[in-house]
Amino acid sequence: xxxxxxxxxxxxxxxxxxxxxxxxxxxxxxxxxxxxxxxxxxxxxxxxxxxxxxxxxxxxxxxxxxxxxxxxxxxxxxxxxxxxxxxxxxxxxxxxxxxxxxxxxxxxxxxxxxxxxxxxxxxxxxxxxxxxxxxxxxxxxxxxxxxxxxxxxxxxxxxxxxxxxxxxxxxxxxxxxxxxxxxxxxxxxxxxxxxxxxxxxxxxxxxxxxxxxxxxx
Amino acid sequence: xxxxxxxxxxxxxxxxxxxxxxxxxxxxxxxxxxxxxxxxxxxxxxxxxxxxxxxxxxxxxxxxxxxxxxxxxxxxxxxxxxxxxxxxxxxxxxxxxxxxxxxxxxxxxxxxxxxxxxxxxxxxxxxxxxxxxxxxxxxxxxxxxxxx
Amino acid sequence: xxxxxxxxxxxxxxxxxxxxxxxxxxxxxxxxxxxxxxxxxxxxxxxxxxxxxxxxxxxxxxxxxxxxxxxxxxxxxxxxxxxxxxxxxxxxxxxxxxxxxxxxxxxxxxxxxxxxxxxxxxxxxxxxxxxxxxxxx
Numbered sequence: 372x373x374x375x376x377x378x379x380x381x382x383x384x385x386x387x388x389x390x391x392x393x394x395x396x397x398x399x400x401x402x403x404x405x406x407x408x409x410x411x412x413x414x415x416x417x418x419x420x421x422x423x424x425x426x427x428x429x430x431x432x433x434x435x436x437x438x439x440x441x442x443x444x445x446x447x448x449x450x451x452x453x454x455x456x457x458x459x460x461x462x463x464x465x466x467x468x469x470x471x472x473x474x475x476x477x478x479x480x481x482x483x484x485x486x487x488x489x490x491x492x493x494x495x496x497x498x499x500x501x502x503x504x505x506x507x508x509x510x511x512x513x514x515x516x517x518x519x520x521x522x523x524x525x526x527x528x529x530x531x532x533x534x535x536x537x538x539x540x541x542x543x544x545x546x547x548x549x550x551x552x553x554x555x556x557x558x559x560x561x562x563x564x565x566x567x568x569x570x571x572x573x574x575x576x577x578x579x580x581x582x583x584x585x586x587x588x
Numbered sequence: 589x590x591x592x593x594x595x596x597x598x599x600x601x602x603x604x605x606x607x608x609x610x611x612x613x614x615x616x617x618x619x620x621x622x623x624x625x626x627x628x629x630x631x632x633x634x635x636x637x638x639x640x641x642x643x644x645x646x647x648x649x650x651x652x653x654x655x656x657x658x659x660x661x662x663x664x665x666x667x668x669x670x671x672x673x674x675x676x677x678x679x680x681x682x683x684x685x686x687x688x689x690x691x692x693x694x695x696x697x698x699x700x701x702x703x704x705x706x707x708x709x710x711x712x713x714x715x716x717x718x719x720x721x722x723x724x725x726x727x728x729x730x731x732x733x734x735x736x
Numbered sequence: 737x738x739x740x741x742x743x744x745x746x747x748x749x750x751x752x753x754x755x756x757x758x759x760x761x762x763x764x765x766x767x768x769x770x771x772x773x774x775x776x777x778x779x780x781x782x783x784x785x786x787x788x789x790x791x792x793x794x795x796x797x798x799x800x801x802x803x804x805x806x807x808x809x810x811x812x813x814x815x816x817x818x819x820x821x822x823x824x825x826x827x828x829x830x831x832x833x834x835x836x837x838x839x840x841x842x843x844x845x846x847x848x849x850x851x852x853x854x855x856x857x858x859x860x861x862x863x864x865x866x867x868x869x870x871x872x873x
Contacts, residue, residue, distance in 0.1 A: 384837065384848075385812070387672050387721040392693050392704070399600045414839065441840050465838050465845065491842045519715055544674070545719055546692040547706040588603050588690075615769070622762075622769040624791045648810040649790045653770040656787050660773050667817075668786045674812040674869075720812075 372560050373578060374433065375409040375553040377448060377486060377512060377540025382421070383414040386544040390423055394430040396546045403587035404550035404580050408433025410450065410566070412540075415440060415463045417452050435563050438462055439486065444469035444505060445493040448512065448540075451481030451567040474507040482570045484538060486512040489525035496525045504533060510570060514539035514577035516551040538570070539577025551581050593662050595726055598703065604662045604689035607654065613681045616646045623649055645678040651718040655707045658687050659722050666724040669702065673720035677711075684712040689722070701726040741847050741872070745833045750851055753794040756826035756858075763788065763823060784821035789864040792829045792855045811848060811869040818862035826858040834867060846871045 378393070379386035390411070397404060409432070411423075416438065423434040437450040440462050447469060449456070456479050460467055469485075476483040488495035488511045495511060513526045514537070530537055539552040557574035560566050569575065591605035613632065620630035625647045628635025633643045652673050659668055679685070686709070693704035702725040709718035763784045767773060772785035790813075821827070834852035838845065849870050855863040 384835075385674055387814075395600060396692055446840070465840050492844055493840050493842065517716075520713065545706040545708075545721065546704075547690050619769040622766045622791075624793075648812065649787060650770075652790070652813060652815075653772050653785070653787045656785060657770060657772045660785070670814070670816050671786065672812070672814040675810060678809075 372408075372556045372558070373406045373553050374435075374556065374560060374566070375406050375541050375543070375550045376437075376450075376484075376538050377412050377439070377515065378409045378543045378549055379413060379439075380411055382411070382416070382418070383544070385414070388543065388546045388549070390426055390434065392546045393543075393549050394426060394432055397432065397550060398430060400550075400584070400587070403584045406550040406553050408435065408560075409549060409553075410435040410437050410448075410540075412437045412439040412448050414438075415465070417457050417462050419454065433560065435566060437563075440467055440472070441465040441493070442467040442469035442472060444485065444498040444502065445488065445490070445495050446486050447472065448484045448486045449476055449481060450484075450570065451476070451563055453479055453481065455479050456481065470503075470505050473505050477507050477571075480567070482509060482567050484508075484510050484512060484570070486540070487515040487518055487522065487542065488512065488529055489518065489522035490515075491522075494522070494525075496529050499529065508533070508535060510536035510538050512540055512577075513537035514552040514579055516541035516543060516548055516581070518542075536570075536573060536575070537577050538575065539579065551579075551584060553578050553580065591662065592664055595663070595666065595701065595703065598691055598694070600691055600694055602691040604658060604691075604705065606689075607658050607661075607687040608684070609687075610684045611646060611650075611679070611681045613644050616644060616650065616681045619650045619653070620647055623647060625649065641678075643680065645680055648673065648675040648679070648718075651675065651679050651709050652720075654687050654709060655689075655718075655720050655722060658689055658707065659705065659724055662689065663703070663724050666703075666726055668722060669725045670723040671720065672722075673707070673718050675718055677715065677717040679709070679717055685717070686710050686712075692721075741836050741849060743836055745849070746836055748833050750831040750833055751794040752828070752830045753792075754826060754828050755792050756824075758784070758821055758823055758825045758827065760823040762791075763821070766791070782823055786817055786820075787815070788821055789815065789817070789855055789866065792827045792863070793831065793853060793866075794829070809871045811846075811871040813869070814867040816865045818864055819857065821857070821863060825863075827855055827863060828857075829853055829855050844873070846873055848872075 473483045485495040538554040543549040707720040831853040835850035853866040
């Protein structure tokens with residue numbers, strides 16, 4: 372099963388993509404972008420009321436929700452968000468303490484993965500140059516569809532040095548960028564609890580569809 | 589030569605014929621003047637340096653105009669209803685750029701038909717400097733009532 | 737450290753200006769500078785290209801109460817277009833502070849103000865709604 376773990380809809384201030392537009396695009400581009408679903412990871416927010424089950428049913432895609440938050444070690448994807456997490460941590464704060472956040476998210480039943488770790492300022496690699504590593508990091512986003520040349524390449528050393536697993540995500544803010552990078556799982560993922568458990572346990576890897584998409588154009 | 593597209597024969601996934609160009613410093617300054625944006629950073633390298641920048645940059649609005657140009661040339665006769673852009677990296681003159689678009693949505697109804705496009709302005713190395721979207725609408729149908 | 741912007745600015749009128757009458761020369765110069773649309777043949781109606789509306793603004797680039805800033809950059813725009821602009825139009829542009837937020841990016845912490853400008857013409861027709869994201873640090 373293949374999921375894009377990092378996407379933004381119009382709920383994020385810098386995205387213009389509606390969820391339904393993503394679904395229509397994926398229906399058209401199935402051969403080039405063969406993902407089975409995606410996770411909406413909106414910037415600095417969590418709205419428990421948002422519900423995409425009707426769209427899931429209509430388009431036959433899995434739509435899960437998480438968040439992309441900003442910390443003192445860079446940006447982090449949070450999956451399995453709960454009310455208790457949002458009581459403890461203000462997702463709108465751009466200076467969340469990563470060394471508290473990441474273990475706390477795990478303790479509260481979720482998982483937090485540093486995203487685009489190779490990116491200057493907001494990626495883990497740069498922070499690890501002069502700060503201690505974060506306890507409890509299980510995996511990082513090794514492949515990010517919005518990365519510039521060289522940014523993803525920095526991540527290999529981070530992964531090998533710390534034994535982190537690797538995931539992929541498009542970081543899409545436009546419809547046509549969804550699924551360009553994703554994560555392939557060995558097992559089926561049915562819901563957010565499955566995703567959290569599997570990310571902790573292993574059996575996944577990043578996948579890159581950019582060449583396929585370009586060839587299909 | 590930009591391909592002109594017919595609404596009926598375009599669908600989701602259709603890539604617009606890209607614009608490839610290199611802006612000169614003079615073109616950037618001319619645009620800044622025409623857009624009433626005569627800050628030093630847009631007029632010359634010296635002007636930009638006086639503002640603490642390494643060299644002349646184009647106004648973000650100029651990339652909006654390039655997006656609009658691509659849409660206008662691809663869909664003649666259609667009306668631009670919405671245009672958005674995120675300026676990720678300042679657009680610099682004397683660098684080869686490509687403006688691309690792809691149709692992401694097509695909506696047909698009696699009340700009005702439109703196309704949505706994703707737009708990207710990228711550097712020669714493929715780095716995305718500006719990203720955006722556009723919605724173009726077909727003119728409303730000419731009815732007996734409107735003909736009077 | 738990003739600039740701390742006073743959220744009391746939200747909803748406040750930023751600037752109100754009247755621009756025009758728009759001249760044919762201004763429109764033709766804009767067309768020549770952008771090639772956004774083809775200039776009409778002689779005798780045909782001249783209509784401004786869509787993005788000509790970005791001229792319909794005043795000279796302020798930050799709210800007066802913002803205080804000391806080092807740099808301000810245009811981070812992006814969303815424009816909803818209404819009726820086209822023609823020579824002779826007198827445009828009224830009213831800008832308010834629509835949103836304020838912070839985020840971090842490759843270049844560090846940034847503060848954003850979204851200015852919403854509603855542009856109307858002398859017939860009080862809606863010409864455009866322009867949301868401009870200004871980044872300050």
